[in-house]
Amino acid sequence: MKRLTGGITAPTGFTAAGVRAGIKKKNTDPDLALVVSSTPGPIAGMFTTNEVVAAPVIADRRRLAGGQGRAIVVNSGCANACTGAPGLRDAEEMAALVANALGIPSRQVFVGSTGVIGQRLPMPKIRAAIPELIRRARRTGGRDAARAILTTDTRAKEAAYQDRIGGRVVTVGGMCKGSGMIHPDMATMLAYVSTDAVIGRRVLQTALGDAVEASFNCISVDGDTSTNDTILCLANGCAGNAPIRTGTPDGRRFQRLLEAVCRELARAICWDGEGVTKVMELIVRGCRTERDARLVAKAISTSVLVKTAMFGEDANWGRIMAAAGRAGVRLRPHTVTLQFGDTPIVRGGMTLGARAERRIARIVRQREFTITLDLGQGKASARRWFTDLSFDYVRINASYRS
Amino acid sequence: MKRLTGGITAPTGFTAAGVRAGIKKKNTDPDLALVVSSTPGPIAGMFTTNEVVAAPVIADRRRLAGGQGRAIVVNSGCANACTGAPGLRDAEEMAALVANALGIPSRQVFVGSTGVIGQRLPMPKIRAAIPELIRRARRTGGRDAARAILTTDTRAKEAAYQDRIGGRVVTVGGMCKGSGMIHPDMATMLAYVSTDAVIGRRVLQTALGDAVEASFNCISVDGDTSTNDTILCLANGCAGNAPIRTGTPDGRRFQRLLEAVCRELARAICWDGEGVTKVMELIVRGCRTERDARLVAKAISTSVLVKTAMFGEDANWGRIMAAAGRAGVRLRPHTVTLQFGDTPIVRGGMTLGARAERRIARIVRQREFTITLDLGQGKASARRWFTDLSFDYVRINASYRS
Numbered sequence A, B: 001m002k003r004l005t006g007g008i009t010a011p012t013g014f015t016a017a018g019v020r021a022g023i024k025k026k027n028t029d030p031d032l033a034l035v036v037s038s039t040p041g042p043i044a045g046m047f048t049t050n051e052v053v054a055a056p057v058i059a060d061r062r063r064l065a066g067g068q069g070r071a072i073v074v075n076s077g078c079a080n081a082c083t084g085a086p087g088l089r090d091a092e093e094m095a096a097l098v099a100n101a102l103g104i105p106s107r108q109v110f111v112g113s114t115g116v117i118g119q120r121l122p123m124p125k126i127r128a129a130i131p132e133l134i135r136r137a138r139r140t141g142g143r144d145a146a147r148a149i150l151t152t153d154t155r156a157k158e159a160a161y162q163d164r165i166g167g168r169v170v171t172v173g174g175m176c177k178g179s180g181m182i183h184p185d186m187a188t189m190l191a192y193v194s195t196d197a198v199i200g201r202r203v204l205q206t207a208l209g210d211a212v213e214a215s216f217n218c219i220s221v222d223g224d225t226s227t228n229d230t231i232l233c234l235a236n237g238c239a240g241n242a243p244i245r246t247g248t249p250d251g252r253r254f255q256r257l258l259e260a261v262c263r264e265l266a267r268a269i270c271w272d273g274e275g276v277t278k279v280m281e282l283i284v285r286g287c288r289t290e291r292d293a294r295l296v297a298k299a300i301s302t303s304v305l306v307k308t309a310m311f312g313e314d315a316n317w318g319r320i321m322a323a324a325g326r327a328g329v330r331l332r333p334h335t336v337t338l339q340f341g342d343t344p345i346v347r348g349g350m351t352l353g354a355r356a357e358r359r360i361a362r363i364v365r366q367r368e369f370t371i372t373l374d375l376g377q378g379k380a381s382a383r384r385w386f387t388d389l390s391f392d393y394v395r396i397n398a399s400y401r402s
Helices: A055-066 A084-102 A123-136 A142-148 A201-213 A249-271 A290-301 A304-311 A317-325 A354-363 A391-398 B055-066 B084-102 B123-136 B142-148 B201-213 B249-271 B290-301 B304-311 B317-325 B354-363 B391-398
Strands: A002-004 A014-019 A032-047 A068-078 A109-116 A157-165 A168-177 A190-195 A230-235 A279-287 A337-340 A343-347 A368-374 A380-387 B002-004 B014-019 B032-047 B068-078 B109-116 B157-165 B168-177 B190-195 B230-235 B279-287 B337-340 B343-347 B368-374 B380-387
Touching: A014 A123, A014 A142, A032 A055, A032 A123, A032 A142, A032 A190, A032 A201, A055 A084, A055 A109, A055 A230, A068 A084, A068 A123, A068 A142, A068 A190, A068 A230, A084 A109, A084 A123, A109 A190, A109 A230, A142 A157, A142 A168, A157 A249, A168 A249, A190 A249, A201 A230, A201 A249, A249 A279, A249 A380, A279 A290, A290 A317, A290 A368, A290 A380, A304 A317, A304 B391, A317 A337, A317 A343, A317 A368, A343 A354, A391 B304, A391 B391, B014 B123, B014 B142, B032 B055, B032 B123, B032 B142, B032 B190, B032 B201, B055 B084, B055 B109, B055 B230, B068 B084, B068 B123, B068 B142, B068 B190, B068 B230, B084 B109, B084 B123, B109 B190, B109 B230, B142 B157, B142 B168, B157 B249, B168 B249, B190 B249, B201 B230, B201 B249, B249 B380, B279 B290, B290 B317, B290 B368, B290 B380, B304 B317, B317 B337, B317 B343, B317 B368, B343 B354
Parallel strands: A068 A109, A190 A230, A279 A368, B068 B109, B190 B230, B279 B368
Antiparallel strands: A002 A157, A014 A032, A032 A068, A032 A230, A157 A168, A168 A190, A279 A380, A337 A343, A337 A368, B002 B157, B014 B032, B032 B068, B032 B230, B157 B168, B168 B190, B279 B380, B337 B343, B337 B368
């Protein structure tokens, strides 16, 4: 497996573009992105589980039932959520405009939106921008597209990996946006992955589900609860490999490729989290069940008291213990151990003393470190990456719409 | 019912004191508090449901089984949590020191602690301070005690109400601390209530449960999930009223007194929340079940995206909709209405337009306002008070231990 530079257009047969349509209020950044495959192909997807669902998610869910995709058009600056039936018509029109210009069926054009909730899409601006967007689509346009889907993100997020599969070189590329990190359920995450692999739709959907579980779902973004969260993976078959099947060596190689792309994108979201100064890897182990481990990991990684302590470089392990204690999981303090990096600080639910405290005080000054909590009750475990909570987070979120 | 100035010593037969024992690191504030009743009496209590429980909670739970109380000793600056068996011995010794000095059984002395988790109590300092603490106990000492239990709180919190019950004047007084508000599950709340009413232990426990439900549990403090959360209510019978029974007019009058004290204390916690600049009243109605209403209220009132928007005086109603949508409750956007104060902004899941937006933009600039979300599905409702999230919250919590 080889890591490439580039992103969504790294696989054969994909072009992309990003232009400024004027949807975003303040800046001069691009806000309309396009990805086009030279041929239609199977497409897999996962969406938010929020009960309040944005119009583009409704539109994409319908399309996904058809199973074939060829293009994806995404705007930033407006989420097209809480916009009712008119919003859904806007999303459909956005897809139709691209479909007509490309001369392909509208059902093969997927749409995405991210930005402020509750405002209608500025359709005149989008209508005006689409011809230019399509003119600009090219093999080297991946970066422009990756930039055009950003909101409060500070950096474009791209990844691409390549391997020999089924007798041919197969590439997986991707781009994503997401930085509202602190309350993971609320982060809007959009991720788009392309591949030139020959692969069936069901195999692709299973592979994508597993890859998301091992990447985006580990960074507490969860991918499932903003109104707009979407991940799509489009496969155009241009690599000409022998079809990939689940459970075969080729299937596993493809899974590794897909996971590598998803993990790199997920990690980029973490580091570009709003106001983030640190990323912690949290390992919760010694649990009776995986569900227990995940509940404890969630309680700790979403605790703002833990997050603010990390920002303050305060190894306040008591807050980690208290968060674990309210996770809804049976917990006996006297069997609990906790360590920062390789340094134990809690054994039997109690501190190991001033010397250990001084050692972990040095660890929390690092930009990246591991926190390992062992409940001492079983063998199940969970892993998460989470971020700190800084002044900048509040600044960004207090003034997001102004 | 009459509101009094004063707090825990307002009822007949209670004295209190607060002194500086030197447990807190930085300041010159008092950090050791005492409340003493002239006679033992029935005591009711509720504690954290966190699996990680502080030593004083373990000690108090044992004492509560005995059902009689006479004194409460509380320190701030150290939570005595995650301190294992030695911590429990410290808590017991703290109670015994007070008991010996007062010449009463140790089982009638309740203990409380609040502050940093994971550090042992500085027992030499506590031993040295207790004689002075007991010497200072007096009728006018309520304020000193209320100050001595504070941590990051900026104000002492006291309340007292009086009414004629069972032929006599009955008074209920109280004090509390609590200001770590944003992640309600983590707020340490200590509340102590005194009354001179003649009342049985079971009647008192039921009355306290109902009062907490209508006060502390409405401000999202929940009272149930830090390692130390405690509320105790001690009744010494000095008023000489006919015994209060549940379900009688006297019982209801006493309930109103107790709720008035608890509500005023709960409200004081809200306004003294760390870095708080606004307090919002949230009403969630039109739900199928009360459980649904509470889940939606919790999702909204704990959403940091909602809280930071309120701090930024941004009427970002989309975040409220999105938080409601991820509460785990079935929600049809087209039946949802939302209003700020008396001004509707969302109907059928969609914005009512620019004029309504301008009107609610004025409302969110107020220090206090109501947000009403109606799911349009039924008749159940829930109410909460919640606070915004400001720069100061991060500042306070990033540097809490340093």
